[in-house]
Amino acid sequence: MSKPIHFPPDFIWGSATSAYQIEGSPLADGAGPSIWQRFCAVPGNVRDGDNGDIACDHYNRYKEDVALMARLGLKAYRFSVSWSRILPQGRGAVNQPGLDFYSKLIDELLAHGIEPMVTLYHWDLPAALDDRGGWLNPDIADWFTDYTRILFKAFDGRVKSWATLNEPWVVTDGGYMHGTLAPGHRNLHEAALASHNLMRAHGSAVQAYREIGRHQIGIVVNIEPKYPASQSQEDLDATRRADAYMNRQYLDPIFLGSYPPELKQMFGDAWPDWPAADFDLIGQKLDFVGINYYTRSVVRNEPSNWPLKVAPVRQPQATYTETGWEVFPQGLTDTLTTFTQRYGPMPVYIMENGSAFYDPPNAENGRVHDPLRIDCLRKNMQALSNALAQGVDVRGYMVWSLLDNLEWSLGFAKRFGIVHVNFETQQRTLKDSAYLYADIVASNGACL
Numbered sequence: 001m002s003k004p005i006h007f008p009p010d011f012i013w014g015s016a017t018s019a020y021q022i023e024g025s026p027l028a029d030g031a032g033p034s035i036w037q038r039f040c041a042v043p044g045n046v047r048d049g050d051n052g053d054i055a056c057d058h059y060n061r062y063k064e065d066v067a068l069m070a071r072l073g074l075k076a077y078r079f080s081v082s083w084s085r086i087l088p089q090g091r092g093a094v095n096q097p098g099l100d101f102y103s104k105l106i107d108e109l110l111a112h113g114i115e116p117m118v119t120l121y122h123w124d125l126p127a128a129l130d131d132r133g134g135w136l137n138p139d140i141a142d143w144f145t146d147y148t149r150i151l152f153k154a155f156d157g158r159v160k161s162w163a164t165l166n167e168p169w170v171v172t173d174g175g176y177m178h179g180t181l182a183p184g185h186r187n188l189h190e191a192a193l194a195s196h197n198l199m200r201a202h203g204s205a206v207q208a209y210r211e212i213g214r215h216q217i218g219i220v221v222n223i224e225p226k227y228p229a230s231q232s233q234e235d236l237d238a239t240r241r242a243d244a245y246m247n248r249q250y251l252d253p254i255f256l257g258s259y260p261p262e263l264k265q266m267f268g269d270a271w272p273d274w275p276a277a278d279f280d281l282i283g284q285k286l287d288f289v290g291i292n293y294y295t296r297s298v299v300r301n302e303p304s305n306w307p308l309k310v311a312p313v314r315q316p317q318a319t320y321t322e323t324g325w326e327v328f329p330q331g332l333t334d335t336l337t338t339f340t341q342r343y344g345p346m347p348v349y350i351m352e353n354g355s356a357f358y359d360p361p362n363a364e365n366g367r368v369h370d371p372l373r374i375d376c377l378r379k380n381m382q383a384l385s386n387a388l389a390q391g392v393d394v395r396g397y398m399v400w401s402l403l404d405n406l407e408w409s410l411g412f413a414k415r416f417g418i419v420h421v422n423f424e425t426q427q428r429t430l431k432d433s434a435y436l437y438a439d440i441v442a443s444n445g446a447c448l
């Protein structure tokens, strides 16, 4: 029987997006190109040749979208800042119209009683910095810190929640290990170097915030809990490797002062002995951790698979989303309890959770019925409540996503929004899941 669903009275309900996925107008008002602009321009990189030139046109429609958030009763909105709007060359001269856009967005949110939660880096590195090596250049820790200082000084009076990075694992695994995401490299040595430089940049930005900021700062990581396909030693070892690579790689250096030993075993000479001083920098105290949870994976040993030698095992009875992810709400509970057990109690936000299903508007009444997304949402709410009942200090939940948007290399075909976007007309239509989410927010989950 399901346990009673309960959320703390001050639980923060919101939604999440990212700049390149929704804003459009990537070069407007003096902005510089990002690596995603370049990546999308290479034929074959993005499904259907899609790109962020228009996306949800949020750059021009942000007031309409904030009004949508207010209609849903959201208490918070997690968005990212495009680095190359602020610093078109990634460093040097500030582009004031870029700052002005985010200042107006923040004021619009505050005017509607919606807390802005800012992600400083959500994958759209300025192309000019990639020309200087990007995340492979150790100087990027200083470049990133200089960029974040500009935002801290400009917005910390109005923004009370900052996250340095979004999903560093995806940045390195997609961008440098497998080449499926910008900047499209496939190099084991580069993946290790990018990963470590991301963490150095994270620590340096937190250090800068402690000099300037007055509120809270954290990091957002994706966690995909790993479950062994069998109790054989090979599968148990494979599961540990997968967990070390995807989950512990980013939280261990922050909270435990070292990387999981499995990484050196997997990467070999591609994984140097990093300087001890780097871990002092990376290990800056955080005010919260943001966790993005979507799915789990069941893992078996697969010696032929470079470089982790693991393979996922599809679960025959399970429901899978359009992105091929198993619907497994128990994994959300397990992620949260495991986090607390490994790193100790601390404030956690679910900064992304959602599902991609294709639900076209009903031809007769224009409504968007999305029963599978509603089923996922209900089950994840139960799982979240169960984690809270087990003592995990979860402070809030941001549904991914407010709007259907550019799903990176999957283009616009994969729709995560609780609000449907017609990308021809830019018409927004609340899906049935948006109405349910509004009820959840209004009742603090009591409607479930």
Ligand SMILES: N#[N+]C[C@@H]1[C@@H](O)[C@H](O)[C@@H](O)[C@@H]2O[C@H]12
Binding pocket: 018, 021, 166, 167, 292, 323, 352, 400, 407, 408, 416
């Ligand atoms: N795929 N998928 C959906 C979602 C993606 O759209 C976000 O930008 C990422 O932070 C994270 O991968 C999750």
